[in-house]
Structures are given as structure tokens and as C-alpha cells.
Amino acid sequence: MNKEAILKALSMVEDPDLKKDLVTLGMIENLSIEGLDVRFDLVLTTPACPMKETLVNACKTAILYTVNKEANIHINATHRVVQQTRNDNVLSGVKHVIAVASGKGGVGKSTLSASLALGLSHTGAKVGLLDADIYGPSVPTLFNVHSAPEMVEKNGKNVMIPITSHGLKLLSIGFMTAPGQAVVWRGPMISSAFKQFINDVDWGELDYLIVDLPPGTGDVQISLSQLAPLTGVVIVTTPQNMATSDAARAIDMFKLDAIAKPIIGVVENMSFFTPSDAPDKKYRLFGEGGGRKLAEDNGVPFLGELPFQTELGNAADTGVWDFSKEHMKPYLDVVKEIARQISVISSK
Numbered sequence: 009m010n011k012e013a014i015l016k017a018l019s020m021v022e023d024p025d026l027k028k029d030l031v032t033l034g035m036i037e038n039l040s041i042e043g044l045d046v047r048f049d050l051v052l053t054t055p056a057c058p059m060k061e062t063l064v065n066a067c068k069t070a071i072l073y074t075v076n077k078e079a080n081i082h083i084n085a086t087h088r089v090v091q092q093t094r095n096d097n098v099l100s101g102v103k104h105v106i107a108v109a110s111g112k113g114g115v116g117k118s119t120l121s122a123s124l125a126l127g128l129s130h131t132g133a134k135v136g137l138l139d140a141d142i143y144g145p146s147v148p149t150l151f152n153v154h155s156a157p158e159m160v161e162k163n164g165k166n167v168m169i170p171i172t173s174h175g176l177k178l179l180s181i182g183f184m185t186a187p188g189q190a191v192v193w194r195g196p197m198i199s200s201a202f203k204q205f206i207n208d209v210d211w212g213e214l215d216y217l218i219v220d221l222p223p224g225t226g227d228v229q230i231s232l233s234q235l236a237p238l239t240g241v242v243i244v245t246t247p248q249n250m251a252t253s254d255a256a257r258a259i260d261m262f263k264l265d266a267i268a269k270p271i272i273g274v275v276e277n278m279s280f281f282t283p284s285d286a287p288d289k290k291y292r293l294f295g296e297g298g299g300r301k302l303a304e305d306n307g308v309p310f311l312g313e314l315p316f317q318t319e320l321g322n323a324a325d326t327g328v329w330d331f332s333k334e335h336m337k338p339y340l341d342v343v344k345e346i347a348r349q350i351s352v353i354s355s356k
Contacts, residue, residue: 009041009076014048017070024059025348026355030067038084046071047082053354055087055132055215056347089133089215092239092354098206101213102136104239104350106272107232109262111254113223116277117244118146119324120314120342121220124242127343129175130331133215136170136177138205140232141222142191142198145182152327156183160210168209174329179209199231206235216350223254225261233267240270240353242311242346246278247298259306272349273309274299275342281316290315309349312342 019031030036030050039048050067052060068081091103099105108124110117118141125137139147148154151173158169170177181191181201211217219236222228232238241262245255255274262269276299280290293316303310319335322328331340 009044009046009079011039011041013075014039014041014046014071017074018067020074021063021066021070023063025352026053030063044076044078045080045082047084049084049086052085052087053351054089054347056128056344057087057351058341058344058348060085087132090354092237098235098237099211099217102211102217102237103215104354105217105219105236106239106346106350107219107221107229107241107269108244109221109229109241109258110223110244110251111225111256111258112251113144115223115244115246115251115255116314117223118150118220119320120242120244120275120277120339121218122147122150122324122329123320123336123339124343124346125176125216125218126174126329127331127336127340128216128218128347130340131343131347134213135175136179136211136214136217138217138219139178139180139182140202140205140219140228142181142201142228143222145180145185145191146220147178147180148182148187150324150327151176151178153178153183154187162210166208168204170209170211174327177211177214179205196227198227202228202231203235206232225257229258229261230267233262233269238269239350240272242272243274243302243308244277245274245299245302247276247292247295249295249298251294252298252302255302256306259302259308270353271306271308272346272353273311274303274306275311275314275346276300277314278316279313309345311345311349312338314338314342 015031018036019029021030035051037049064083071079089103108121125135129135139145153171153173159166170179243255245251280292300310317335
């Protein structure tokens with residue numbers, strides 16, 4: 009066995025999403041051979057890669073069948089989130105800015121934003137969460153955090169330091185107001201506040217910054233598209249027509265020539281309810297298939313269904329999250345699918 013033979017074998021393993029072989033993609037590093045022992049790093053594009061086990065097994069099979077069936081193969085699956093090429097230095101330490109949007113309120117957008125941020129962090133990514141829903145900030149409740157961010161001077165200007173909690177960097181207008189206090193601002197003030205959240209916050213080095221947008225197609229959405237290097241947008245809806253018709257407008261806004269941001273895909277929330285005493289049943293209270301049809305009609309990926317979960321509601325109300333629990337599995341599956349689609353967008 010030699011390195012040339014091993015790399016030739018691994019060049020036959022293709023990443024099913026990026027449509028190139030692992031060697032061409034530069035995903036094989038630190039290859040070494042000692043007797044029958046073969047060791048190398050498999051560098052994935054995201055720690056949340058849903059294809060990790062598939063790719064590891066494919067690498068082993070390629071070496072065993074084409075090089076030496078007696079080989080002892082040791083693969084260290086690691087990751088390196090690749091930053092997209094940019095033309096400015098806005099959020100220069102953030103590799104991907106991901107917006108979570110909806111056409112209307114009440115569809116679970118903020119809960120999904122929290123789940124996405126927590127799920128990516130759970131897999132090993134460095135993640136921040138910006139609560140951009142100025143009128144209805146949810147992050148203080150979702151994470152049970154109510155302290156104000158620290159202000160420091162950096163490079164001659166005052167910047168905010170996000171609150172660190174649950175392994176995430178968090179920022180919300182709700183950290184700067186009393187619980188229950190209304191934010192009564194006109195559009196220009198909203199845009200100005202959001203601009204500060206982008207330009208006057210020390211986010212540091214992050215793999216992903218999740219931006220929880222307010223519902224609708226207004227000032228914050230326009231400001232985000234103009235100010236931030238947005239990788240893409242996740243659209244959240246529930247199955248019924250009232251929600252999907254509004255979500256379609258949100259998709260249309262991000263497809264406008266003046267904005268033109270990639271749609272990562274559609275998540276259907278509140279898809280069904282399964283009683284604890286009847287785990288094999290699914291009650292579809294808001295209809296069926298609306299999110300999938302919305303994705304198909306707009307030519308974007310369908311990222312998955314999320315059920316009603318009493319446990320998730322409790323987590324959202326108390327700020328106590330545990331991704332090792334069985335009820336979080338559907339959310340982790342959606343997180344991995346979103347991470348997969350981000351890698352596909354970034355490879356183009």
C-alpha cells in the first residue's frame with residue numbers, strides 16, 4: 009500500500025451533495041500508512057453533516073476493495089466550515105449568516121431559530137443568535153436570559169458584547185428593555201437598531217450567525233439583505249393555506265432582483281401531533297402537505313416536518329434545552345438538513 013493507491017481509491021468516493029470526489033474537494037488530509045494501518049482525516053464542510061457515516065463507510069469500502077482487504081482503516085471525521093467569498097468586511101469573522109423568516113407570526117419561527125442555533129452548536133459549530141424581531145423579542149424567554157450586554161471600546165468605537173449562554177452568543181433588544189415593555193418605534197428606528205446589531209457588535213469568530221427575523225416583509229428584512237452577507241434564508245410555515253400563502257410572499261420578497269438571496273428551504277412546523285399514549289398515531293390538526301407543496305411550487309428544498317411537542321414548549325418557556333432527549337431528534341434532523349443545504353449553496 010502507498011499514498012498514491014489510497015488517494016486513487018478515495019478519488020472514487022463522491023460527495024453526493026457537492027457532486028465531486030473527496031480528493032478533488034480537498035476533504036482528505038494527514039494521510040499516513042504504517043504497515044496495514046491507514047490513517048487520515050476526513051474534513052467535512054459542516055459538523056452537522058448528515059452524510060458523515062455514509063462517507064466514512066464509503067471510504068473504508070473503497071480502500072478495502074481496491075487497495076488491500078487486510079487494511080486497518082482509521083478515519084478521523086472532522087470539519088471545517090468554509091466561508092463564502094465576500095466583497096466587504098461586514099461580519100468578517102462570521103462564515104455564514106442564516107436568516108429564519110416567515111410570512112406571518114405564530115408559526116414557530118423563533119423556536120426554530122433557537123433550535124437551529126442550539127442544534128448546530130450541539131454538533132460542534134461556533135454559533136450566534138441575533139433576535140431581530142424588535143417588536144416581539146423571544147430570545148430572553150427562550151434562553152431564560154435577561155441581563156444587558158456589556159459595552160466595550162474596540163478600535164476606537166464602542167461595541168456590544170453578546171451574552172454567552174447555552175454555548176451560544178446571543179443578542180436581543182429584549183436584553184435592553186424590561187420584561188413585557190413594548191418597543192414603540194417607527195420604521196427608521198427599527199432599521200437603525202438593526203444596523204447597530206450588525207455593525208456595532210463584536211460577534212467574534214462564528215461558523216454560523218442565525219438571524220431570527222420578524223414576520224412579514226418589512227424594514228428589517230430589507231435592511232438585512234442590504235447590510236449583511238447573507239448565505240441564505242430558511243422559511244418557516246405551518247401546513248394550512250393561510251400560513252403557506254403568507255410564506256410564499258416571504259419567498260417572493262427574497263427572490264426579488266433588488267434582494268436576490270438564496271432560499272435554503274422550507275420547514276413545516278406543527279405538522280402533526282402524536283399523543284404519548286398512542287405513539288403510532290399522527291393527528292394533522294392543520295392539514296397535510298402544505299409546506300412540501302410550498303417548497304415544490306417555488307422550486308426550493310423541503311427541509312422537513314416538525315411535530316407539536318409538549319416537551320419543546322416547556323423548553324421554550326423555561327430555557328432548558330437538551331438535545332440528547334428523544335423529542336429533540338426531529339429538530340436535529342432538520343438542523344442537519346439545513347447545514348447540508350448551506351454546504352451545497354456555498355460550493356456554487
